[in-house]
Amino acid sequence: MNLINARVLLLSVFMFFSLMGFSFAECDGFHKLNQEGSVSLGGYAIKLVDVSQTYPYPATVEVSYNGMFVTMLEVKASVGYPQNVETFSAAGGQVMKIEVCKTEVPTEDSPQTVKTAYVKLTYGGESTGGGGQAEELPETGEEVELPETPEPQETEEVAVPTQEPAQTVELIQKQAVKCMVDENLMKSLDELMLKLKHAQEEGDTQAQAMILEDISQAKKKINNAQQACASNAGGGGGSSATATVAAETSDSCAELVKWQEKKKYYEDVSNSKKKDTYDEKDLAKTLSELDKGIEKLQKKCLSEKKRAEEPKKTGSVLGKIAFWWGKVNQHLQSGGAWTTDPDGVSGANLDPIAYCQKWYPSAKGVAAGNWELIDHWKDAGNLKDYGNAEVKHMVYYCIDEEGDYTGVATTSETMAPVAPTEAVEVSNYYREKITSIMGQAQDVEVQISSLKQLRMEIDSLVSRLIEKQNNIKMSEMQNLIDKIEVSPDKIKTGDVELGNVKDKIFETNIGDAQVEVTSGENNVMLSQGEIEVQAPNVVLTKEGISIGDKKVKISPQKVVETVKSMPTSMSLSEEDGQAVYVANTEKQAKLFGILPVKVQNRIKVSAENGEVLSEEKPFWAGLTTSSE
Structure with a gap:
């Protein structure tokens, strides 16, 4: 074999081992890790989340224990820089250490390069590289022999968010969006209520039963739409790592200005010759109702301003829960898998904080998390699987910080418009009330009764609107x-x-x-x-x-x-x-x-x-x- 052939052979061997995940020289003992794999020691696993495109190209890694999120760390290359080694507390009070030898990122010269980090996980003074799984975490500091990490299997969709929440999440206040029934769903519900009224007048019991079933389906659609709206209001757009605090209403201060302008108009009417065109008792009643509404809006506006001025807070994530209208709640337990609640409870109207405390007794609050792929949803009552296919759903964090940080806009009272001058005032109120009624944990028959009462109230408001307009x-x-x-x-x-x-x-x-x-x-x-x-x-x-x-x-x-x-x-x-x-x-x-x-x-x-x-x-x- 001549010298040229020998060099070619050596180069081929080098490339082969490189492609197989082996490293040379200063990265011996480190595991080559990309965003589709992980390295494990005992029940601990490290997953590469991202590698910065900016020098010195630090790697962001997520640490979990038996599937439960532990922490997220940004680790710089540690060769020759021992201060760059990151540590965290492991089970039993031991210290675990994460080292990154080097990172690789795509560049203009090599755009095909995959984001990669050479990672080593150390426990009790000893380390392991090369990936794989260990049966259990060793109690001593001796080195653990781990098998090779199997190649990741291809899936239709891999849940790799660009950023996951840290063990301590920042709770940022922001104003929430009101979650109201979609106009198409509202029209559909209106038509069903009208059909039900006609069927009841005609005594058609078969038609009534069919319409009640349709109303039940409309209720599910409304709750699904409402939950999606609440998730988005809570910052659950998919990749955000921060949970949010929602304002009580979408904009009480702007609403307050409108009510004050309306009050001024009626005060001017009361003090002018136009007063003769109004019923004196009706005018006095309108001004009284406006005063009451303005007082409530002033309190809400002040509350919103105080919330906006409060300093940022943080909270530790203790666990996760997920719920879906008509399906059984799930939670993420220490085993690492999403588990169906054995009580068969539907999650439409639960108190998230109380539900967190059911599985994590030390939880004091709840915060909106990210969208995650969750499978094996079951119908309420544990009757059957929704399906084995994974469904992307909103996840909520159970935290040690007291309060509801889901970003859902909640109000203790939906204020009826006083002396409405525009149809949109009545329409918005109608949508809010329907959302409130259909979102309650009641039988459909009870909700239908509430909807009938609301219909009478809306008819009265429309009459007042017509009365005030030409x-x-x-x-x-x-x-x-x-x-x-x-x-x-x-x-x-x-x-x-x-x-x-x-x-x-x-x-x-x-x-x-x-x-x-x-x-x-x-x-x-x-x-x-x-x-x-x-x-x-x-x-x-x-x-x-x-x-x-x-x-x-x-x-x-x-x-x-x-x-x-x-x-x-x-x-x-x-x-x-x-x-x-x-x-x-x-x-x-x-x-x-x-x-x-x-x-x-x-x-x-x-x-x-x-x-x-x-x-x-x-x-x-x-x-x-x-x-x-």
């Missing part, structure tokens, strides 16, 4: 009402009726055409531009206008185009089970071609399809000729 846009009312019945000098929303009202204008649509509906003393008027149509009463719904239960699909303008003349008057009513326009027209003509006369015509047009149903005109109309 122009009402139905597009803004869609999330609040099923229908508004408009009669001469009377308006009804749900079971609430307003009397002595006139000249209220409701803006709505018939198909693509925008129309206005006005309540008068003797009739209801539909207007589209210059065209006016009288009606005895109409029903305004989310879809448009109805006469009785017949939907109006043809606009007044379409009727004018059908009769080919501007009517002298038009009306809309229900005849023979259908909505019908009656257009009265008049045109100049000459009888026998000589005598000038006016020919009056009464044409009935279907308001549902635009078809001409009938036409009435004088018997002698056929003897006339047009004068035009």
Whole structure:
């Protein structure tokens, strides 16, 4: 073998051992570790979390014991720098030491390089490298022989967050987001409640049972959405290592300003000539309710400001819990695996602190953690597995710091709007109350009763809103009402009726055409531009206008185009089970071609399809000729 071949052989051997995880020279005895592997000694394991891209390229490693998080350390290269060796307390009061020989990071010249650290774990004065698993932690300082670390198995998804919480987590205060029911879920629930009402009125018990089941499913969706919102508000976005403190409300100080402005308006009304347009008792009641609400908001605003000014706090993580609506709670015990609660308890409405104390008696508080992959969720009652596939779910830390740091916005009371001037005030209140009701640990039947009472309260608030406004846009009312019945000098929303009202204008649509509906003393008027149509009463719904239960699909303008003349008057009513326009027209003509006369015509047009149903005109109309 010549010299060149010998050198090639030696180089090949060197590369082979390097690829197999062996190190040479100054890193002998150290384990080559990337982000997909770990090195173990007894029950202790070290996992590489990250390697800094900045000189001197320190490695961040996570230490766990039998699967339970112990600490996270940033370790610099220790060769020639003994002060860079990191230590931590192990079981039995012994000291464990972590050393990093060197680290590798991708660069512009070698972008394919994998982040790597050469790590050695030392216990009781002796060390081990090379990875693998030991049966038990030795009680003496003798060196432990460990088998080679097996290659990591490929999985569909590896839970390797960029940063894990340290043993002592920082609890940072931040303002939380209110968790309210999604508008689509609220609409779905509204429709189910309306169907249930109709089924109960008709005595259809089979339909009632099916609707109750649908409401139960809606409840689960609402709670899942609410829990996801609470997790995000708590900083559980996936990789953050800090738990957060939520403000009591989303922005009580901004809400306070709005209430104070509203109070000033009514105070100005009370001290001006406008007072005559308001009922004196109603005005006094409004000002009293505003005073009470402002007092509550002032306290909440002050509390939020104090929370924001409080110094940062830290707390030690004692364990982890996870809960999911309709599934059995899980906790992470010392064995290292997520374990299902043998009580079969559902986690929808538990007290997180009390639940932490069930497994970790010394826990005083709870903080929001990260999203983790957890498998074997079971349905409430331990009936069956949700599935073997891992599901990414929010995890909460049980901590030794007193308090709830989950970031969930909670309020002791949802304040009803006083003298609402905008539909959004009532809509937001409605969403908050639905969220509160559906989030309680009650039977569906009890919650349905609460929803019915809430519906009556919303109808009353909508009536007050209509009472205080002259122009009402139905597009803004869609999330609040099923229908508004408009009669001469009377308006009804749900079971609430307003009397002595006139000249209220409701803006709505018939198909693509925008129309206005006005309540008068003797009739209801539909207007589209210059065209006016009288009606005895109409029903305004989310879809448009109805006469009785017949939907109006043809606009007044379409009727004018059908009769080919501007009517002298038009009306809309229900005849023979259908909505019908009656257009009265008049045109100049000459009888026998000589005598000038006016020919009056009464044409009935279907308001549902635009078809001409009938036409009435004088018997002698056929003897006339047009004068035009």
